[in-house]
Amino acid sequence: MLRVTNTLTGEKESFQPITPPQVKIYACGPTVYGDIHIGNARKEVNFDVIRKYLVFAGYQVTYVVNITDIDDKIIKIAAEEKRAASEVAQTYTQAYFEVMEKLGVQKADFQPKATDFIPDMVSLISGLVEKGHAYAVPSTEFGKDVLYDSKSFQGYGKLSGKNLEELMEGARVEKNENKKNPTDFVLWKASKPGEPMWDSPWGKGRPGWHIECSAMVRKILGDSIDVHGGGIDLIFPHHENELAQCEAFTGKPYVKYWLHNGFIEISGQKMSKSLGNIWKAKDALGDFRPEVLRYFILSAHYRSGLNYDRESLEAASRGWEEFNLTFQRIEDALAGPDGNGPMDLLELRLAIDEVEGKFKEAMDDDFNTPKAMAALFDLAREVRRVLSQDARPTAGAKSLLGEALEKLNQFGGLLGITTAQRVSVPKEVEELAQTRLQLKAEKKFKEADEIRAKVSALGFTIEDVKGGQYRVLPKK
RNA sequence: GGCGGCAUACCCAAGUGGUUAAGGGAGCGGUCUGCAAAACCGCGAUUCGGCGGUUCAAAUCCGCCUGCCGCCUCCA
Numbered sequence: 001m002l003r004v005t006n007t008l009t010g011e012k013e014s015f016q017p018i019t020p021p022q023v024k025i026y027a028c029g030p031t032v033y034g035d036i037h038i039g040n041a042r043k044e045v046n047f048d049v050i051r052k053y054l055v056f057a058g059y060q061v062t063y064v065v066n067i068t069d070i071d072d073k074i075i076k077i078a079a080e081e082k083r084a085a086s087e088v089a090q091t092y093t094q095a096y097f098e099v100m101e102k103l104g105v106q107k108a109d110f111q112p113k114a115t116d117f118i119p120d121m122v123s124l125i126s127g128l129v130e131k132g133h134a135y136a137v138p139s140t141e142f143g144k145d146v147l148y149d150s151k152s153f154q155g156y157g158k159l160s161g162k163n164l165e166e167l168m169e170g171a172r173v174e175k176n177e178n179k180k181n182p183t184d185f186v187l188w189k190a191s192k193p194g195e196p197m198w199d200s201p202w203g204k205g206r207p208g209w210h211i212e213c214s215a216m217v218r219k220i221l222g223d224s225i226d227v228h229g230g231g232i233d234l235i236f237p238h239h240e241n242e243l244a245q246c247e248a249f250t251g252k253p254y255v256k257y258w259l260h261n262g263f264i265e266i267s268g269q270k271m272s273k274s275l276g277n278i279w280k281a282k283d284a285l286g287d288f289r290p291e292v293l294r295y296f297i298l299s300a301h302y303r304s305g306l307n308y309d310r311e312s313l314e315a316a317s318r319g320w321e322e323f324n325l326t327f328q329r330i331e332d333a334l335a336g337p338d339g340n341g342p343m344d345l346l347e348l349r350l351a352i353d354e355v356e357g358k359f360k361e362a363m364d365d366d367f368n369t370p371k372a373m374a375a376l377f378d379l380a381r382e383v384r385r386v387l388s389q390d391a392r393p394t395a396g397a398k399s400l401l402g403e404a405l406e407k408l409n410q411f412g413g414l415l416g417i418t419t420a421q422r423v424s425v426p427k428e429v430e431e432l433a434q435t436r437l438q439l440k441a442e443k444k445f446k447e448a449d450e451i452r453a454k455v456s457a458l459g460f461t462i463e464d465v466k467g468g469q470y471r472v473l474p475k476k
Numbered sequence: 477g478g479c480g481g482c483a484u485a486c487c488c489a490a491g492u493g494g495u496u497a498a499g500g501g502a503g504c505g506g507u508c509u510g511c512a513a514a515a516c517c518g519c520g521a522u523u524c525g526g527c528g529g530u531u532c533a534a535a536u537c538c539g540c541c542u543g544c545c546g547c548c549u550c551c552a
């Protein structure tokens with residue numbers, strides 16, 4: 001039975017979708033005003049795994065990740081770069097998709113852009129005004145702002161555990177003389193000259209941030225959804241406000257399970273522009289394989305903070321190499337001739353029988369990926385132990401190794417820490433390696449070493465293994 | 477000031493009342509080896525930030541203290 005930690009209740013609860021086997025998930029996506037950083041990437045990887053595991057567990061999942069393609073930051077960048085906001089948004093939307101593809105993040109079922117849902121937002125805002133939860137105030141020459149009346153919704157603060165009085169005291173909110181309460185937030189913003197604008201009952205303007213998610217969730221998934229996710233920082237005010245908008249409008253519960261992932265930290269602190277410690281995902285991908293990045297991200301529980309530095313990444317990289325080599329070693333062994341044993345296979349048999357149960361148990365516990373990975377490592381270790389007995393396993397051992405490979409591929413694939421594509425060794429390199437084997441047999445070691453150097457220049461490494469065989473690997 | 481989270485070996489990191497405190501990295505010892513590398517085996521926390529309490533039993537529950545971090549303003 002799957003259990004998840006729900007921010008709304010602060011507890012780990014058993015997961016029971018509203019209308020099983022359907023599961024509707026919405027996870028806040030990027031605001032496309034720049035390249036995404038590894039913190040954004042972490043959120044996408046965490047929810048990618050959550051989504052894939054729910055599918056694996058037999059649910060019919062509808063997964064939605066939005067693109068915020070209109071907001072203050074985009075407008076600001078556009079002004080700086082002297083181009084249209086839509087152009088800026090397009091550039092970074094594209095960049096985002098490229099990173100997602102590299103990272104092996106499966107495309108969401110829907111990837112709505114805010115600007116495609118303006119009419120839905122307008123109608124939602126109108127409804128809130130009619131119901132007395134929002135009010136329009138004069139703003140610019142183009143029209144009025146519409147603000148949400150936070151005091152009009154009794155449940156305001158229930159997600160983040162804040163109460164209005166305290167919020168008002170500590171409020172560092174922007175000054176707005178027109179606000180009835182300091183915690184009121186903007187639903188619709190009248191445009192200023194030169195800004196993007198859309199027609200509305202309140203003149204020309206653009207949507208506030210929080211309303212877009214509310215509108216898209218309702219349009220695509222309906223009034224009530226099973227899971228809403230995002231980074232921990234979105235709890236307040238973004239998700240609190242979304243909740244207030246939707247529940248005030250529909251009178252129905254908006255989200256059953258709120259899931260929030262922790263931050264990636266640099267030297268124990270969050271990434272921020274002001275600290276100048278932003279690590280872009282595309283730069284990380286330049287230094288490390290995508291599988292290594294996922295391996296690193298998933299080596300911590302999604303709700304924890306995760307400290308990111310080069311050393312940790314390099315450790316993850318070594319760990320991943322070791323894990324990944326297991327796959328190749330199995331494939332090599334299966335492709336080779338049968339040995340004639342004897343081999344001790346008991347532990348491997350047990351490990352194969354246990355892995356699925358251990359993996360599921362870990363993942364069922366609020367998607368405990370570190371524990372799930374440990375389950376895979378346990379199996380991988382037994383595999384290596386068997387392979388080290390003899391590089392040419394017996395037919396019986398091969399059968400077990402085949403089973404192990406299947407399990408490792410299945411679960412490692414779900415986490416996205418395996419690589420589907422083996423680096424293929426060019427024929428030229430293969431021939432050189434063969435020649436070297438021959439030279440070695442003739443004890444012409446000097447010539448053999450020369451070949452190794454040649455192979456190295458071609459980007460590969462030859463490693464000798466037991467039984468007079470060798471292994472060709474891409475150079476590290 | 478209000479709210480929340482975290483503190484486990486050299487590093488990362490599971491563990492949420494009860495057998496020997498997962499796993500990974502690094503390290504050390506060994507096996508193997510023309511060399512190199514790899515691989516495999518073995519070793520490593522009598523102890524879970526500190527002090528009290530509850531309990532037959534606590535890293536796990538409660539209280540206090542210390543330290544770090546996040547949110548309360550845009551933020552994954």
